[in-house]
Amino acid sequence: MKTETRVLIVDDEVEILENLNRLLSDEGYTCETLQDSTRFREVRGEFQPDVVITDLRMPRADGMTLLTVTQADDPSLPVILITGFGTISSAVEAIQEGAFDYLAKPFTQEQLFVAVERASRHRRLVTENQELRQRMGETRIAGSSPNFSRVLDRVSRVAPTDANVLITGESGTGKELIARLVHDRSRRASGPFVPVDCAALPDGLMESELFGHEKGAFTGAIAKRRGLLSEANGGTVLLDEIGELSVTMQSKILRALEERQIRPVGESRYVEIDVRVVAATNVDLRAAVESGAFREDLYYRLNVVQLELPPLRERKDDLPLLSGIFLKEAAESAGRSVPKITADAWATLERYDWPGNVRQLRNVMHRLVALDDDGHVSVADLPRELRGGHSAPVGRPPDRGLPLGYDEAKEIAMGDFMRAYLVRLLDAHGGNVSTAAKTAGVSRRTVHRWMAEYRNGRPERPDDQ
Numbered sequence: 001m002k003t004e005t006r007v008l009i010v011d012d013e014v015e016i017l018e019n020l021n022r023l024l025s026d027e028g029y030t031c032e033t034l035q036d037s038t039r040f041r042e043v044r045g046e047f048q049p050d051v052v053i054t055d056l057r058m059p060r061a062d063g064m065t066l067l068t069v070t071q072a073d074d075p076s077l078p079v080i081l082i083t084g085f086g087t088i089s090s091a092v093e094a095i096q097e098g099a100f101d102y103l104a105k106p107f108t109q110e111q112l113f114v115a116v117e118r119a120s121r122h123r124r125l126v127t128e129n130q131e132l133r134q135r136m137g138e139t140r141i142a143g144s145s146p147n148f149s150r151v152l153d154r155v156s157r158v159a160p161t162d163a164n165v166l167i168t169g170e171s172g173t174g175k176e177l178i179a180r181l182v183h184d185r186s187r188r189a190s191g192p193f194v195p196v197d198c199a200a201l202p203d204g205l206m207e208s209e210l211f212g213h214e215k216g217a218f219t220g221a222i223a224k225r226r227g228l229l230s231e232a233n234g235g236t237v238l239l240d241e242i243g244e245l246s247v248t249m250q251s252k253i254l255r256a257l258e259e260r261q262i263r264p265v266g267e268s269r270y271v272e273i274d275v276r277v278v279a280a281t282n283v284d285l286r287a288a289v290e291s292g293a294f295r296e297d298l299y300y301r302l303n304v305v306q307l308e309l310p311p312l313r314e315r316k317d318d319l320p321l322l323s324g325i326f327l328k329e330a331a332e333s334a335g336r337s338v339p340k341i342t343a344d345a346w347a348t349l350e351r352y353d354w355p356g357n358v359r360q361l362r363n364v365m366h367r368l369v370a371l372d373d374d375g376h377v378s379v380a381d382l383p384r385e386l387r388g389g390h391s392a393p394v395g396r397p398p399d400r401g402l403p404l405g406y407d408e409a410k411e412i413a414m415g416d417f418m419r420a421y422l423v424r425l426l427d428a429h430g431g432n433v434s435t436a437a438k439t440a441g442v443s444r445r446t447v448h449r450w451m452a453e454y455r456n457g458r459p460e461r462p463d464d465q
Helices: 014-026 037-047 063-073 085-096 109-138 146-158 175-184 203-211 247-259 285-291 296-302 316-334 343-351 357-371 414-428 433-440 444-453
Strands: 006-010 030-034 051-055 079-083 101-104 165-168 193-197 236-240 276-281 305-308
Touching (some): 006 014, 014 030, 014 109, 051 063, 051 109, 063 079, 175 236, 175 276, 285 296, 316 357, 343 444
Parallel strands (some): 051 079, 193 236
């Protein structure tokens, strides 16, 4: 909308400033005028324009100077130059230097409006593309394990449609990231993505959050407020933790989705909405439907396409990739180098069942970088819960009923133990690495690494080479 476009006009002639200000303001633009061009950077910083119009020839700082300053500070901010007939060649040169357009005097109102609208549209497109790239960066999804790859393939097929999506999975598996990926690969990608935490508020406040309210609708409603569903118009709304909603709120959301309109609290009229709905939950909604805790009609309305995210323990092949990403992320944030994880520490990480999933892995990697003091991560550097509790004791491969037991092996050195364990593990499966890995609860890659590292009865390290 033009009312959202801010235009900064710079000219040393008061009459030109006033005329341009009047014409553009009448057309719906928000304008700021500046006669003293030496204050350009200061005023531009305060006003935050979407378009700059400046005369080419001015005393003190001329149009080329302002263009140079703008290119240095904000290259995407379009600058329109005003020039006399005799300086058109200079204007063309300015465009080659980065100016968006020029207006040769005398110009018509129509020429002015066309130039400004083109410039403002350019600014909007650049901003939207930057936001989209930022969102895509935030929604970087990593993983190539078969069950996770199937999820990504399903996303690529459903995202371009407007079908509602239900994302299920344990806490920490990345449901919001997948929801953002669905939005970013959809035709609504340039629209807003609005997440709503359905477990955060009681019914009364949740209704106001989703649908909005009128001033005075209830105690504390001191001003009119748009609801989150209205803010998501043209885009996607994520109803996170949808299973936590009361049956009363479920019925109101169902009606909004069916009729594609909402009624703000305290308002008598309905407001049209155009949103795509992605819902996410870590509870079994099918079981909730059977127990009467969740409406069956809403369940089917939301579950047009279901994306079930696997827990990290079922996609261990992705552990090295995800760990590397999180280590690099943490190291760059802290201004440190990425520490190297020893073979024993890797084995411990892969034996752990990761109840907190990818979120827990990210936190662990950030912790390792924060506490690193020698560039290496050993078993002793890992959090206690990874060395015990959910994982096997340090130095002990998973005991899956193989001929070799821990009591028998604990008197043997770690290297000899691992070599003996691998020999018996592979013998038990006729040398088949895939079935041996499945029995041990690790990936094929891990078994191959164990075979390489412990072939001489002790771990082989880069320092040994």
